[in-house]
Amino acid sequence: LGNVDVLVTRDPAARVTYVYSVNRGTSAVTLDYNVSALGLAQDNRVLIHEVSTSWHGGVRFLTRVNNGVIAPPGNSQPARSVWLAVIPEREQAFQYPEGNPVRNVLAVADATLRDGAFRTTPEGTAATLAVRDDATTADGRAIAAVHFDLSTTDLRDLDRVILTLWTASAVNGTAAQAHVYGLAGHTFAEAAATWAATPQLRQNVPAGPRIEHNVISGDASTILLQGQVVANSTTPGEKHLDVTEFVRSQIASGLRFSFFVVQENRWDTAIDGRSPAQIVTGSGDIQGAGLDIVSREGGTSPIPGPRLRIIRRIPEIDLWRRANFGTTADDGPAANLADPDSDGHPNLLEYALGSDPLASSHSFAPAANVRITNIGGRLALIFPRLRAELTYTVEASTDLATWTTIATNPGAPDAEVTVTDTAAPSNSPRRFLRLRVTIP
Numbered sequence: 494l495g496n497v498d499v500l501v502t503r504d505p506a507a508r509v510t511y512v513y514s515v516n517r518g519t520s521a522v523t524l525d526y527n528v529s530a531l532g533l534a535q536d537n538r539v540l541i542h543e544v545s546t547s548w549h550g551g552v553r554f555l556t557r558v559n560n561g562v563i564a565p566p567g568n569s570q571p572a573r574s575v576w577l578a579v580i581p582e583r584e585q586a587f588q589y590p591e592g593n594p595v596r597n598v599l600a601v602a603d604a605t606l607r608d609g610a611f612r613t614t615p616e617g618t619a620a621t622l623a624v625r626d627d628a629t630t631a632d633g634r635a636i637a638a639v640h641f642d643l644s645t646t647d648l649r650d651l652d653r654v655i656l657t658l659w660t661a662s663a664v665n666g667t668a669a670q671a672h673v674y675g676l677a678g679h680t681f682a683e684a685a686a687t688w689a690a691t692p693q694l695r696q697n698v699p700a701g702p703r704i705e706h707n708v709i710s711g712d713a714s715t716i717l718l719q720g721q722v723v724a725n726s727t728t729p730g731e732k733h734l735d736v737t738e739f740v741r742s743q744i745a746s747g748l749r750f751s752f753f754v755v756q757e758n759r760w761d762t763a764i765d766g767r768s769p770a771q772i773v774t775g776s777g778d779i780q781g782a783g784l785d786i787v788s789r790e791g792g793t794s795p796i797p798g799p800r801l802r803i804i805r806r807i808p809e810i811d812l813w814r815r816a817n818f819g820t821t822a823d824d825g826p827a828a829n830l831a832d833p834d835s836d837g838h839p840n841l842l843e844y845a846l847g848s849d850p851l852a853s854s855h856s857f858a859p860a861a862n863v864r865i866t867n868i869g870g871r872l873a874l875i876f877p878r879l880r881a882e883l884t885y886t887v888e889a890s891t892d893l894a895t896w897t898t899i900a901t902n903p904g905a906p907d908a909e910v911t912v913t914d915t916a917a918p919s920n921s922p923r924r925f926l927r928l929r930v931t932i933p
Contacts, residue, residue: 494522494524495518495522496516496517496518496522497514497515497516497517497518497522497524497570498514498515498517499512499513499514499515500512500513500514501513508581508582508583509579509580509581509582510528510531510580510582511577511578511579511580512526512576512577512578512580513575513576513577513578514570514575514576514577514578515574515575515576516570516571516572516573516574516575516576517573518572518573519572519573520572521569521570521571521572522569522570523568523569524565524568524569524570524576525562525563525564525565525568526562526563526564526578526580527561527562528558528561528562528563528580529561529562531580531582533558533561533580533582533584534558534584534585535558535559535560536557536558536559536585536587536593536594537557537558537581537584537585537594538555538556538557538581538585538594538595538652538653538804539555539556539557539558539563539578539579539580539581540552540554540555540578540579540653540655540735541553541554541556541565541576541577541578541579542576542577542578542579542735543571543574543575543576544574544575545571545572545573545574545575546571546572546573546574547571548571548574548723549670549721549723550720550721551720551721551722551732551733551734551735552655552733552734552735553565553576553733554566555595555655555733555802563578563580581652581653581806583652583806583807584806584807584812585652585804585805585806585807586650586805586806586807586808588803588805594804594805595802595803595804596646596802596803596804596805597797597800597801597802597803598641598643598646598800598801598802598803599789599792599797599798599799599800600639600640600641600789600798600799600800601640601641601642602617602638602639602640602681602682602683602686602789603617603622603637603638603639603640603683603788603789603798603799604616604617604622604637604638604681604683604686605617605619605622605623605635605636605637605638606635606636606637606638606686606687606688606691606694607623607632607634607635607688608631608632608634608635608688608694608698608708609630609631609632609633609634610632611632611688612687612688612689612696613687613688613689613690614687615683615684615685615686615687617683617684617685617686618683618684618790619788619790619791620787620788620790620791621785621786621787621788621791622637622638622639622754622785622786622787622788623635623637623663623783623784623785624636624637624669624671624754624755624756624783624784624785624786625663625756625783625784626755626756626757626758626780626783627700628700628701628702628706628777628779629700630700631698631699631700633700634700634708635783636688636694636708636753636754636755636756637753637754637784637786638681638686638691638751638752638753639658639751639752639753639754639799640679640680640681640683640749640750640751641749641750641751641752641801642680642748642749643740643743643748643749643801644747644748644749646748646803647805648740648744648748648803648805649805649808649933650805650806650807650808650809650882651737651740651741651803651804651805651806652737652804652805652806653735653737653802653803653804654735654736654737654739654740654801654802654803654804655733655734655735655736655801655802655804656673656719656733656734656736656752656799656800656801657731657732657733657797657799657800657801657802658673658722658731658732658734658754658786658787658799659729659730659731659732659786659787659792659796659797659798660722660724660729660730660732660784660785660786660787661724661726661727661728661729661730661784661785661786662724662725662726662727662782662783662784662785663727663782663783663784663785664727664781664782665726665727666725666726667725667781667782668723668724668725668780668781668782669723669724669725669756669780669781669782669783669784670721670722670723670756670759670780670784671721671722671754671755671756671757671784672718672720672721672754672755672756672757673718673719673720673721673722673734673752673753673754673755674709674716674717674718674719674752674753674755675716675717675718675719675736675739675750675751675752676693676715676716676750676751676752676753677714677715677716677717677739677742677743677746677750678715678743678746678747678749678750679693679715679749679750679751680749680751681751692710692711693709693710693711693716693753694708694709694710695707695708695709695710701758701777702758702776702777702778702779703758703761703777703778704757704758704759704760704761706758707755707757707758708755708757709753709755709757717739719734719736719739719752720734720735722734722754722784724784727785729785729786729787729796733802736752736801740801752799754784754786756780756783756784758777758778759778760777760778761777761778762776762777786799787799807821808882809880809882810829810841810844810880810882810932813844814827814840817849817850817851818833818850827840828840829841829932833850833851834849834850834851834852834853834854835853836853836854838850838854841883841930841932842930844880845879845880845883845885845930846862846863846876846877846879847862847877847879848862862876862877863875863876863928864876865926868911868913869913870917870918871913871914871916871917871918872889872913872914872924872926873911873912873913873914873926874887874911874912874926874928875909875910875911875912876909876910876928877908877909877910878902878903878904878905878906878907878908878909878910879906879907880906881906881907882932882933883930883931883932884901884902884930884931884932884933885901885902885903885910885928885929885930886898886900886901886902886928886929886930886931887899887900887901887903887912887926887927887928887929888926888927888928888929889914889915889916889924889925889926890924890925890927891921891923891924891925892923893925896927899912899914899915899926900912912926914926
């Protein structure tokens with residue numbers, strides 16, 4: 494590979510392979526990835542991050558596996574650049590109506606929030622969202638706010654979530670940069686959103702080029718930096734940010750959240766560009782242009798407004814179902830509660846314990862890999878906790894009518910666990926234990 498260095502590593506728990514490549518040369522190189530040995534599913538989506546003179550980090554390509562090969566658009570890694578390919582190994586779920594593993598969810602609201610004299614003026618219907626940091630007047634300061642509602646979106650077995658913004662520089666040929674923040678639990682009404690009504694924005698901050706003039710305010714647990722967008726052309730280009738972990742963090746709280754795109758002062762000193770470069774103390778960070786982002790109202794095909802691109806994996810139980818019954822449907826003999834081998838163990842329990850759903854065992858006995866024993870004079874149940882997505886509950890009873898939970902998800906996934914009864918035999922002459930398995 495000449496001037497290209499490659500490092501491959503794998504996360505066995507997450508089942509993700511990473512390929513890190515550095516092109517040290519002064520010319521672009523043709524590069525693709527033969528991943529046939531990994532046995533990846535056709536059309537699985539792959540992220541390629543890039544750092545180069547023209548791309549300032551973050552996701553460069555959202556590409557796919559095709560006949561065991563990942564070929565980035567153009568098949569060319571730029572000179573003096575770094576690529577990081579993130580290759581999920583688990584099969585991804587095709588989502589309809591898209592007909593591929595990527596589901597596109599458009600923003601439900603977006604708006605430009607302007608400061609200064611316009612801080613109480615809504616601007617939610619324009620074709621573009623303005624992102625500006627004017628060092629001379631607060632009237633020229635503006636951020637872009639984008640709101641998503643995923644409360645009715647199926648995010649089970651979530652693989653990746655990519656925020657996509659079609660972004661342009663306000664001045665052609667001048668690079669402009671902005672930070673993107675995720676705001677947990679944040680909502681706004683497009684027609685009424687203003688700078689003055691947004692508590693996450695500092696009020697009455699004077700214009701200026703230093704860090705003290707930045708405007709984002711709030712608890713770091715609810716306002717989280719997601720990355721940056723950079724553009725240098727007035728023609729909008731597709732910019733991607735991997736926001737998977739932020740979206741995961743919102744599942745428990747309702748999946749209504751926003752992103753703010755903010756041009757901030759990144760330092761209090763500046764390099765004046767002469768040779769040799771001299772640092773000019775105190776001159777701050779003055780960018781030559783702002784950013785314009787295509788809004789919901791301005792979006793058309795093939796340049797839409799802000800959207801999330803959601804990729805889910807096929808649930809492990811569906812892969813198990815397909816391997817045993819030739820279908821992923823929770824129906825008929827493949828249903829969770831079906832017992833096609835008539836051994837008294839429904840499919841969900843067979844899946845949870847790693848037994849064969851089509852090979853009958855005695856209905857009055859536990860599965861072969863479940864054992865009841867005596868530890869220190871107390872009943873104990875030993876079983877494999879094979880599936881991280883399931884809930885394993887051990888319950889105890891003295892009469893087979895009233896059951897009390899004594900352990901929930903004991904031990905660690907993919908390991909054999911032992912649960913010992915909490916009651917001493919002298920206090921409970923009759924004692925029964927059972928294992929209950931549920932799926933979200």
